[in-house]
Amino acid sequence: MYRCKLIISSFFLSLFIFFGCKKNEQDPFFNGATALSISGDAKQGAVGDSLIFSFGVLNSDVTDTLIKLHVRAIGAPVDKDRQFVLSVNPQLSDAQSDEYEIEKNFIIPANSLSAIVPIRIKRSARTESASATLVMDVSVNENFIPGPKLEIVGQPTSGPRFTLRWTSQLTKPAAWDDFPYAALYFCLGEYSKTKHQIIIDATGITTYDDVMAVSDRWYYIYNKCLEWLNTYNQAHPDAPLRDENGDIVEFPIF
Amino acid sequence: MKKTTCYICFLLLAGTILFSRCKKDNGNYNYIELPAFSIDTTGVGRVSVEQNATLALAPKITFEGDHSTLSFLWRIYLASGRGVIDTLSTADKLEEIIANAPGSYFIELQVKEPKNGITALAVYNLTVQEQDAVPSGWLVFENKDGILDLSLVSSNTFISGSNVPELVYRDLLYTRNLENLSGTARQIQRKNSEIILLTTDDMLAVGASNFKINRHFNQFFFNASDAPFVKDAKSYINNGKAFVNGTDVYRGSGNFFNSKIISLDSKGYEAAPYLIAGSYNDFFYDQLNGRYILMSEGSIVGRPFTKKGDLSLFNPENTGRKMLLGGQGYPIVSDYYEELVLSSWGIFTDKVETDRRYLMILNEDNGALANVDVSSAPNIREADLFSVGNLNSFALYSDGQTIRKIQVDMVKGTTAIFGDAGFISPGQEVITAMEIYKPSNQFLFVATWNELTKEGKLYLIRMNEVSGDLTEIVKVWTGFGKIEAMGSKIN
Numbered sequence: 001m002y003r004c005k006l007i008i009s010s011f012f013l014s015l016f017i018f019f020g021c022k023k024n025e026q027d028p029f030f031n032g033a034t035a036l037s038i039s040g041d042a043k044q045g046a047v048g049d050s051l052i053f054s055f056g057v058l059n060s061d062v063t064d065t066l067i068k069l070h071v072r073a074i075g076a077p078v079d080k081d082r083q084f085v086l087s088v089n090p091q092l093s094d095a096q097s098d099e100y101e102i103e104k105n106f107i108i109p110a111n112s113l114s115a116i117v118p119i120r121i122k123r124s125a126r127t128e129s130a131s132a133t134l135v136m137d138v139s140v141n142e143n144f145i146p147g148p149k150l151e152i153v154g155q156p157t158s159g160p161r162f163t164l165r166w167t168s169q170l171t172k173p174a175a176w177d178d179f180p181y182a183a184l185y186f187c188l189g190e191y192s193k194t195k196h197q198i199i200i201d202a203t204g205i206t207t208y209d210d211v212m213a214v215s216d217r218w219y220y221i222y223n224k225c226l227e228w229l230n231t232y233n234q235a236h237p238d239a240p241l242r243d244e245n246g247d248i249v250e251f252p253i254f
Numbered sequence: 255m256k257k258t259t260c261y262i263c264f265l266l267l268a269g270t271i272l273f274s275r276c277k278k279d280n281g282n283y284n285y286i287e288l289p290a291f292s293i294d295t296t297g298v299g300r301v302s303v304e305q306n307a308t309l310a311l312a313p314k315i316t317f318e319g320d321h322s323t324l325s326f327l328w329r330i331y332l333a334s335g336r337g338v339i340d341t342l343s344t345a346d347k348l349e350e351i352i353a354n355a356p357g358s359y360f361i362e363l364q365v366k367e368p369k370n371g372i373t374a375l376a377v378y379n380l381t382v383q384e385q386d387a388v389p390s391g392w393l394v395f396e397n398k399d400g401i402l403d404l405s406l407v408s409s410n411t412f413i414s415g416s417n418v419p420e421l422v423y424r425d426l427l428y429t430r431n432l433e434n435l436s437g438t439a440r441q442i443q444r445k446n447s448e449i450i451l452l453t454t455d456d457m458l459a460v461g462a463s464n465f466k467i468n469r470h471f472n473q474f475f476f477n478a479s480d481a482p483f484v485k486d487a488k489s490y491i492n493n494g495k496a497f498v499n500g501t502d503v504y505r506g507s508g509n510f511f512n513s514k515i516i517s518l519d520s521k522g523y524e525a526a527p528y529l530i531a532g533s534y535n536d537f538f539y540d541q542l543n544g545r546y547i548l549m550s551e552g553s554i555v556g557r558p559f560t561k562k563g564d565l566s567l568f569n570p571e572n573t574g575r576k577m578l579l580g581g582q583g584y585p586i587v588s589d590y591y592e593e594l595v596l597s598s599w600g601i602f603t604d605k606v607e608t609d610r611r612y613l614m615i616l617n618e619d620n621g622a623l624a625n626v627d628v629s630s631a632p633n634i635r636e637a638d639l640f641s642v643g644n645l646n647s648f649a650l651y652s653d654g655q656t657i658r659k660i661q662v663d664m665v666k667g668t669t670a671i672f673g674d675a676g677f678i679s680p681g682q683e684v685i686t687a688m689e690i691y692k693p694s695n696q697f698l699f700v701a702t703w704n705e706l707t708k709e710g711k712l713y714l715i716r717m718n719e720v721s722g723d724l725t726e727i728v729k730v731w732t733g734f735g736k737i738e739a740m741g742s743k744i745n
Binding site: 203214215216217219220222223224226227230253254 | 477505506507510512514516518550551553554555557
């Protein structure tokens with residue numbers, strides 16, 4: 001009887017131990033092939049693997065701007081320049097050829113793992129009322145394959161594709177109602193392009209990432225927008241300001 | 255028999271055990287009488303010293319024993335927050351240079367006697383002031399031949415605590431800044447670590463200790479280019495959230511002004527020069543439309559005063575009157591946030607019957623509180639100074655010669671008693687400023703000007719905080735210019 005128990009116990013123990021012998025499937029990008037991933041410049045407004053840019057917050061004299069893509073090689077550095085290929089994805093892009101400029105040849109310098117790819121994007125008649133999209137993919141060549149899509153807590157940080165979208169219209173700033181601030185929503189209500197334009201006209205402020213609710217800057221934006229709207233409506237007593245949707249522009253009154 | 259024997263044995267055993275508990279407990283300790291041992295900090299509980307100056311403390315120690323056996327330990331540490339506990343001295347009397355940064359500290363004295371191992375402990379509240387710091391006192395904003403400057407009087411007649419110097423600090427603005435101010439002095443207002451000075455030409459913030467000018471008018475605005483021209487700036491509210499420029503009220507976050515108040519209706523407004531600070535909302539009086547206007551926290555929107563209270567007294571949205579003099583004081587109510595909210599007092603004239611005078615009182619929480627016809631109050635039409643008590647329903651007013659009082663029946667809200675308060679300016683002196691010293695409400699500061707001798711005087715007069723009666727001239731300071739505004743500077 002004792003021998004029987006011993007055999008059964010040994011069997012189950014062996015079963016658990018052998019589970020640890022499962023073949024470890026290596027990530028395909030760690031098989032020695034060097035790869036490339038692309039990200040943007042957070043200072044220019046890039047979030048993860050995309051960037052949305054608006055000429056609407058700039059003076060109308062500004063007709064183009066330079067966007068920098070950060071290209072990073074995965075693998076060991078080598079002692080010679082390495083060419084890489086970025087190609088426009090025609091299915092996902094609608095930017096016209098005269099709406100941007102990009103170089104043809106790209107190189108990761110010797111003993112380096114990164115390079116900057118400048119793309120000049122331009123205002124156009126089309127972007128006054130629509131947006132232009134340019135999707136860049138890493139293409140396979142003799143030096144690199146497309147890198148993996150990297151994420152942190154589900155949010156992409158870089159990958160083999162980068163999406164650049166620009167317009168001359170105002171675009172809703174993330175700080176308007178995003179967690180944790182939602183500062184502009186609290187003082188100015190639901191977003192509209194008209195309200196956004198009032199902030200720029202009334203204060204000259206075009207970036208809002210550092211606007212905390214009930215801060216001096218926040219009170220300033222709120223009060224100057226109230227003042228601007230009141231001045232406009234007093235000058236147009238029978239035609240109060242309406243937004244792009246036809247709704248009368250109003251701000252919360254504390 | 256056997257059963258009886260068992261009972262007896264049990265009782266004997268139980269009795270023995272019980273009686274054994276009655277044995278006297280001799281203990282293993284001795285009672286001894288400890289000597290009286292204490293430190294007396296009466297009158298020296300609060301001390302102040304300038305940074306890098308020597309602090310001397312000689313504690314009064316009561317000890318029924320040999321003083322030479324006592325050991326002393328003086329330590330200093332921050333009154334709040336984390337910090338290092340520094341040992342200052344082990345001598346019986348403290349005489350040490352205090353190099354700590356300006357702020358509030360505790361100085362702790364431990365005195366141990368070795369025989370019985372007992373310790374007496376005393377803690378002193380210490381304020382370390384900036385070097386060359388001006389102490390607590392009463393500020394006067396004076397005009398000397400068209401040049402404005404500040405002086406401060408310090409005296410333990412109205413400031414409690416030890417180490418209060420009997421001094422007058424003169425020409426503080428010029429000596430600390432080498433800068434002259436012009437115009438007419440309007441107001442002195444304390445705001446945190448700064449003192450706000452309002453003149454007809456400028457608004458300044460000076461450090462409350464060093465009197466260095468920190469900001470001029472434009473720098474009170476978030477965007478200096480938004481600052482208007484100074485148009486006889488009249489009143490800066492005590493929470494710093496609004497001020498009157500001409501007939502406009504400017505408002506902002508509390509740290510900076512943004513824009514002038516806009517009225518949501520099309521009536522517009524002309525602000526009286528007396529703002530009333532609430533805790534969350536503030537309000538002002540609109541001369542143009544005869545109404546009170548409420549200003550929400552941080553917002554430039556002016557709204558009608560909606561808490562109307564007893565409308566049989568008056569309607570805050572339409573009084574039909576113009577404000578001539580204003581002040582704030584009794585009753586003080588506690589709002590939702592348990593912050594104290596003072597009431598607005600004002601002397602008004604009827605817009606039609608311009609000879610009539612009324613006293614109206616209003617509170618942010620309760621609305622209208624009193625509406626009294628004060629037309630028969632002596633010299634009320636000549637009154638140009640007005641000050642309201644915080645502790646009872648009286649106000650003092652002056653025509654430049656005599657100080658009189660109005661005591662309001664707050665139950666009815668429609669009647670009041672008038673009378674002399676107890677001060678007439680002597681000789682050729684004219685009263686130029688008058689302020690109740692708050693929060694004690696036990697003194698009235700009165701400034702006078704003698705045009706013949708070109709000398710300004712400052713009177714400290716004892717005041718009954720309940721009746722407003724002026725009972726005694728406590729002290730007189732002389733040698734000033736024409737004092738146009740006054741205010742408290744208590745550190």
